[in-house]
Amino acid sequence: MTTPGSRIEEALGRLLLRSTRARLYDRLIEGVEGVDVTTYPVLSGVARLGPVSASKLGTEIGLDRTATTKYASRLAETGLLRRMPDPHDARATLLALTEAGEAAVELIRRNLVREFDRTLRNWTNEAAERFAGELERFADELREDD
Amino acid sequence: MTTPGSRIEEALGRLLLRSTRARLYDRLIEGVEGVDVTTYPVLSGVARLGPVSASKLGTEIGLDRTATTKYASRLAETGLLRRMPDPHDARATLLALTEAGEAAVELIRRNLVREFDRTLRNWTNEAAERFAGELERFADELREDD
DNA sequence: TATTGTTATACTCTATAACTATA
DNA sequence: TATAGTTATAGAGTATAACAATA
Numbered sequence A, B: 001m002t003t004p005g006s007r008i009e010e011a012l013g014r015l016l017l018r019s020t021r022a023r024l025y026d027r028l029i030e031g032v033e034g035v036d037v038t039t040y041p042v043l044s045g046v047a048r049l050g051p052v053s054a055s056k057l058g059t060e061i062g063l064d065r066t067a068t069t070k071y072a073s074r075l076a077e078t079g080l081l082r083r084m085p086d087p088h089d090a091r092a093t094l095l096a097l098t099e100a101g102e103a104a105v106e107l108i109r110r111n112l113v114r115e116f117d118r119t120l121r122n123w124t125n126e127a128a129e130r131f132a133g134e135l136e137r138f139a140d141e142l143r144e145d146d
Numbered sequence C: 001t002a003t004t005g006t007t008a009t010a011c012t013c014t015a016t017a018a019c020t021a022t023a
Numbered sequence D: 001t002a003t004a005g006t007t008a009t010a011g012a013g014t015a016t017a018a019c020a021a022t023a
Helices: A004-016 A018-026 A039-049 A054-061 A065-077 A099-119 A125-144 B004-016 B018-028 B040-049 B054-061 B065-077 B099-119 B125-144
Strands: A081-085 A093-097 B081-085 B093-097
Touching: A004 A018, A004 B004, A004 B018, A004 B040, A004 B099, A004 B125, A018 B125, A039 A054, A039 A065, A039 A081, A039 A093, A039 A099, A054 A065, A054 A093, A065 A081, A093 A099, A099 B004, A099 B125, A125 B004, A125 B099, A125 B125, B004 B018, B018 B099, B040 B054, B040 B065, B040 B081, B040 B093, B040 B099, B054 B065, B054 B093, B065 B081, B093 B099
Parallel strands: none
Antiparallel strands: A081 A093, B081 B093
């Protein structure tokens, strides 16, 4: 029997495939030095959370702090992130966007939005809005069930 | 401006996080011996497509045929897949589910139903069905835009 | 003692290269 | 010549272990 669950599994499975993710992100990073499918979550996380330690950021984006540090260093080398001492904790280092980092985040985000809007070009606006709302709700509730 | 694309970007970004994927798959394959986050797409693909060559399966699930072969061998070692000669092409080998493979897919499917029932427990059946259809369409069209 | 960032290390995923057999 | 499956190999992602500094 074909249930909503099995249909969602199949479709979501394809979306979650490494190749789909890689292809999606590959299209967005043209002209943005130093950002790829692995460093994007770090860059995007700093953009969302503001100056943040590697430990906390790692927890938020589901990466180990050692991997977070590694990708943050890569982003720092290309000038998109900078490190600041944490005034409240001398052990910690805060990761923050540089101006170039802010610009990169803006560009990538615009590209992503454009990509999805293009995918939805044959949908009615009503259907697209509804789907967006349902996907938001689904993502929320899936992560709530920890 | 908040377009459907921007809302999808945010929601899908959360779904694509490695931690979300790992957590989801870990729950799906609970209690299924020999299946993990990498072999699951292979097993699931054979279940969906029926007896299929590694080349065609790889194309379908977005994996290189060498990786597909490797994971298929792993599934064969644990008795979930078997290889059959292709009667129409002596170069090809068809991958098919064994009885244990069918049982594993059935168990995963039951886990899926449980998982998504829990996520969708507050949705009407109509909304769940509609969302499943829209997600299928979205996944199709996102991959078409190559 | 616990936690921070970092580096070193090991393991896994996955693609490319190369080989053999068949269309 | 092109395509099938397979194995060997190499590059990259990511976790664990270990270290020094600070809470």
